[in-house]
Amino acid sequence: MNSLKTLTLLGSTGSIGRQTLDVVRHAEGCLKIHALGAGKNVRLMEEQARLFRPAVAVMMDETAARELRERLKDLPIKVDQGMEGIINSVTAEEVDTVVTALSGRVGLEPTLEAIKAGKTIALANKETLVAGGDLVMSSAQAMNCKILPVDSEHSAIFQCLEENPETIERIILTASGGPFFGWSKERLESVTLENALRHPNWEMGAKITIDSSTMMNKGLEVIEAHHLFNVAYDGIEVLIHPQSVVHSMVEYYDGSVLAQLGRPDMRLPIQYALSYPTRWKNPFERLDLRGKTLTFHEPDFEAFPALALAYQAGRRGGTLPAAMNAANEVAVSAFLQRKVSYLGIIDIVGEVCAEHKVLDSMDLDSILDADSWARHRAEELILT
CATH class of the missing domain: 3.40.50.720 (NAD(P)-binding Rossmann-like Domain)
Structure with missing residues (x-):
């Protein structure tokens, strides 16, 4: 050590x-x-x-x-x-x-x-x-x-990177799909707070659990991956992987794909960040692949528009991602307090993003101003 x-x-x-x-x-x-x-x-x-x-x-x-x-x-x-x-x-x-x-x-x-x-x-x-x-x-x-x-996905990408990251063709972020994988938009109209807080694989806080169910969490991770690894948005793909065993993948120019696998246990990426550049032994349960079937699916952008919204905000850049994030925090908090419906979360975020006057200046004051405006506007929309 x-x-x-x-x-x-x-x-x-x-x-x-x-x-x-x-x-x-x-x-x-x-x-x-x-x-x-x-x-x-x-x-x-x-x-x-x-x-x-x-x-x-x-x-x-x-x-x-x-x-x-x-x-x-x-x-x-x-x-x-x-x-x-x-x-x-x-x-x-x-x-x-x-x-x-x-x-x-x-x-x-x-x-x-x-x-x-x-x-x-x-x-x-x-x-x-x-x-x-x-x-x-x-x-x-x-x-x-x-x-x-x-984050387990970004830790996986970090672990899959070679010494020549310029040869990356694309990053593949995996998503569990949350508790509503395969649901239609019509079926999502009946989602309750209790339904949304039941994540099938991960033990997480309430806010991130709701974000996972709407796919906003994956959208935020797309933007995070863009910044962490300096990869264009066209080079970042999302695949639904319900088993949460493959935490993410990196595809290189020659077609080779490197993946990081592990149990859905956040202690593993936490420990790697703290032990880096070495690895420490631990008593945590090991991954056993015997008898497991691993599946991958395209995300449903129509039923889960938060992911498309995050791609749009990331591509536009400037203060738009900050406004989107702030509106989402307010809308999720309102859902947790039963003040808005489940589908109302992304309706509010989408409206705030549509109204936001984007600034391309990225100093701290501009970011905080955009954040403050978006929170205020989201709160207004919740009351209407």
């Missing part, structure tokens, strides 16, 4: 955060937590802080930070709050690697600050690249910072 790496983990109480801590626990002293950051789950943050003893624990929510401070007063752990606390945790001198597993666009600013501070980024927050991909990747290049993908 490599020498000790010191981490700041943002989004520690979410699904990816919890699985990251499981990787840390099994890494035989090769990973150390400097800081944990989360939204407002005080109970779980206290439990994690007591187990991993970070120097710093940050809550985005001020009330939650106050409660956590009281709960941890018997330990020498600094409790910080808000975006300022998050940014301080990622730029700390002791930190080597920042795991960005916050949900949504909120991950953009701390990722940029971590890059400016020269940290390695283990990226589990696809919205960061969707909203600000050009800015993030140019900043990382300027600082010579590594961005290591944690």
Whole structure:
């Protein structure tokens, strides 16, 4: 194993955060937590802080930070709050690697600050690249910072890349199809919140589970892949693979296709991002292909228009992907609160994208302005 790496983990109480801590626990002293950051789950943050003893624990929510401070007063752990606390945790001198597993666009600013501070980024927050991909990747290049993908699909592509990536002909992103694979648009009209939260293969947070069911998650991953691997949108294909065994593929100019296979267990891509460039042994369950049948299908763009919308937004570029992402976050939140129907999610996102006046300037202020406008407009549409 490599020498000790010191981490700041943002989004520690979410699904990816919890699985990251499981990787840390099994890494035989090769990973150390400097800081944990989360939204407002005080109970779980206290439990994690007591187990991993970070120097710093940050809550985005001020009330939650106050409660956590009281709960941890018997330990020498600094409790910080808000975006300022998050940014301080990622730029700390002791930190080597920042795991960005916050949900949504909120991950953009701390990722940029971590890059400016020269940290390695283990990226589990696809919205960061969707909203600000050009800015993030140019900043990382300027600082010579590594961005290591944690999403299972992008980790698979990363592992399949050879030393001459210019010979790539196309990237093939696989998608499970979610709980509604094969459903018609008419049948999707009857989808309930409970139906949409039942993913057949992966254990994920509520927002990403809904995104997976609408195929918006795959659309966001298409945009993320474009930025991470510098591949044109025409060179990125999506195939539905219900078994979730082949996590993605890369086809080269000579017709060779390299694929990465594994169990649907997020701890594997998380560990690879943290162990890179080496591989660590672990006790996780191994893939057994005996008796398995692997199938691949074309996506249904008519029943699941979110995927086509994401391709369109990515190709147009500028601030449109940021607006699309923001509208989707608001619409999914409304669906989770039973304020809009399932098909209403993409209706709202599509309307916001159609109305958005795209700016091609990709500075942070332009991205945040587009994000703010799109959230406000989506909220208006929800109320009508």
